[in-house]
Amino acid sequence: MTETLATTDVYSQVQHFYAHQMQALDGLRFEDYAATFTEDGTFQHSPGAEPARTRPGIVKELVEFHKRFDGDPVQRRHWFTHIALTPRADGSLASTVYALVVTVRPGGKPEIAPSCVVHDVLEVSDGQVLTRSRLVTHDQMF
Amino acid sequence: MTETLATTDVYSQVQHFYAHQMQALDGLRFEDYAATFTEDGTFQHSPGAEPARTRPGIVKELVEFHKRFDGDPVQRRHWFTHIALTPRADGSLASTVYALVVTVRPGGKPEIAPSCVVHDVLEVSDGQVLTRSRLVTHDQMF
Amino acid sequence: MTETLATTDVYSQVQHFYAHQMQALDGLRFEDYAATFTEDGTFQHSPGAEPARTRPGIVKELVEFHKRFDGDPVQRRHWFTHIALTPRADGSLASTVYALVVTVRPGGKPEIAPSCVVHDVLEVSDGQVLTRSRLVTHDQMF
Numbered sequence: 001m002t003e004t005l006a007t008t009d010v011y012s013q014v015q016h017f018y019a020h021q022m023q024a025l026d027g028l029r030f031e032d033y034a035a036t037f038t039e040d041g042t043f044q045h046s047p048g049a050e051p052a053r054t055r056p057g058i059v060k061e062l063v064e065f066h067k068r069f070d071g072d073p074v075q076r077r078h079w080f081t082h083i084a085l086t087p088r089a090d091g092s093l094a095s096t097v098y099a100l101v102v103t104v105r106p107g108g109k110p111e112i113a114p115s116c117v118v119h120d121v122l123e124v125s126d127g128q129v130l131t132r133s134r135l136v137t138h139d140q141m142f
Numbered sequence: 143m144t145e146t147l148a149t150t151d152v153y154s155q156v157q158h159f160y161a162h163q164m165q166a167l168d169g170l171r172f173e174d175y176a177a178t179f180t181e182d183g184t185f186q187h188s189p190g191a192e193p194a195r196t197r198p199g200i201v202k203e204l205v206e207f208h209k210r211f212d213g214d215p216v217q218r219r220h221w222f223t224h225i226a227l228t229p230r231a232d233g234s235l236a237s238t239v240y241a242l243v244v245t246v247r248p249g250g251k252p253e254i255a256p257s258c259v260v261h262d263v264l265e266v267s268d269g270q271v272l273t274r275s276r277l278v279t280h281d282q283m284f
Numbered sequence: 285m286t287e288t289l290a291t292t293d294v295y296s297q298v299q300h301f302y303a304h305q306m307q308a309l310d311g312l313r314f315e316d317y318a319a320t321f322t323e324d325g326t327f328q329h330s331p332g333a334e335p336a337r338t339r340p341g342i343v344k345e346l347v348e349f350h351k352r353f354d355g356d357p358v359q360r361r362h363w364f365t366h367i368a369l370t371p372r373a374d375g376s377l378a379s380t381v382y383a384l385v386v387t388v389r390p391g392g393k394p395e396i397a398p399s400c401v402v403h404d405v406l407e408v409s410d411g412q413v414l415t416r417s418r419l420v421t422h423d424q425m426f
Contacts, residue, residue: 008150013153015157015225016149016225016227019226078224079240079242080223080224102242102257107282108282110254110255110256110257110281110282112254127150
């Protein structure tokens with residue numbers, strides 16, 4: 001019973017963590033997004049890319065990536081579903097999540113692409129969740 | 143521990159509340175939808191609109207809004223993701239949620255638009271959730 | 285309080301159950317998918333279809349269904365939102381869920397169709413969730 005409770009407790013925490021994390025990213029609050037990673041966290045937004053490392057490194061990578069949207073009044077939204085957690089031997093959690101990127105421009109309709117899978121390793125302690133590593137794979141590239 | 147438990151408990155309650163609330167709306171059960179608001183609840187489906195007030199006022203607004211679908215065999219589905227809750231000083235919760243409207247007609251493919259953000263104030267007590275106010279912003283209008 | 289706790293606990297369990305179940309389906313792990321049904325479980329993927337019965341019957345149905353994708357490098361993702369649970373007299377749960385099928389091919393953009401509603405009866409005991417029956421209705425066919 002204690003075991004079950006702990007598990008479902010953690011599941012809600014992870015869902016809520018992702019909600020705040022991804023609203024930070026889509027709101028261009030890159031410092032807040034980077035703070036959801038561990039100090040030595042890594043963020044790899046596609047399999048071919050070099051992973052960004054550490055919180056300052058993640059902020060730098062996001063600033064660089066978003067230069068493509070300079071002068072482009074775009075609103076992006078990262079949708080998540082089906083967060084599947086699997087315990088790892090070291091006490092962390094493997095988290096595999098479906099993601100769709102929704103892109104909207106003023107007066108336009110949302111473009112919904114690409115379809116991705118987020119592969120995270122999460123650290124959970126005392127009700128706090130942090131991302132230790134993130135690799136994003138893209139369905140159209142398989 | 144009690145604090146964490148309460149929080150994750152509330153998070154699940156809010157998710158489940160939204161599931162029933164939005165299935166009521168999409169099922170055109172407007173009385174059921176209005177009953178998910180507080181007695182003095184307000185519902186503003188876009189920033190420029192005058193908010194509907196009280197449960198009877200919300201029902202009236204929904205009946206009025208749906209007249210555009212008279213004779214149109216449409217099925218709408220409101221999708222939600224990333225429910226982010228923030229406690230407010232008065233004990234209520236600010237809830238910020240991504241929403242996509244899926245629209246289907248017989249024989250057709252779903253149109254997925256617009257992309258919105260739902261800004262709610264929620265009251266939670268004894269496991270019951272009610273919406274005190276709702277403002278919906280639209281991404282294509284920013 | 286115990287009642288509320290049990291309910292929210294079950295809600296998280298059901299969400300997590302669906303995450304693993306649908307990732308098994310989309311990963312073409314049909315044995316794993318069938319194992320998420322009760323021994324005598326039924327799976328009806330559209331109202332006109334004959335339901336598949338028992339785990340071996342469900343595997344057989346999925347193998348048959350997926351022959352249409354032979355030689356087609358397709359990745360499908362079943363998205364879920366708004367899981368609404370209602371207790372049934374026998375202790376099982378009626379679960380009504382919105383579903384969208386996302387289909388991606390290499391180099392392409394995701395096609396997002398059809399929009400469906402999943403009607404499940406779930407059995408939950410000791411933290412384990414199983415699907416007793418599943419009927420999927422399609423919005424474009426109403």
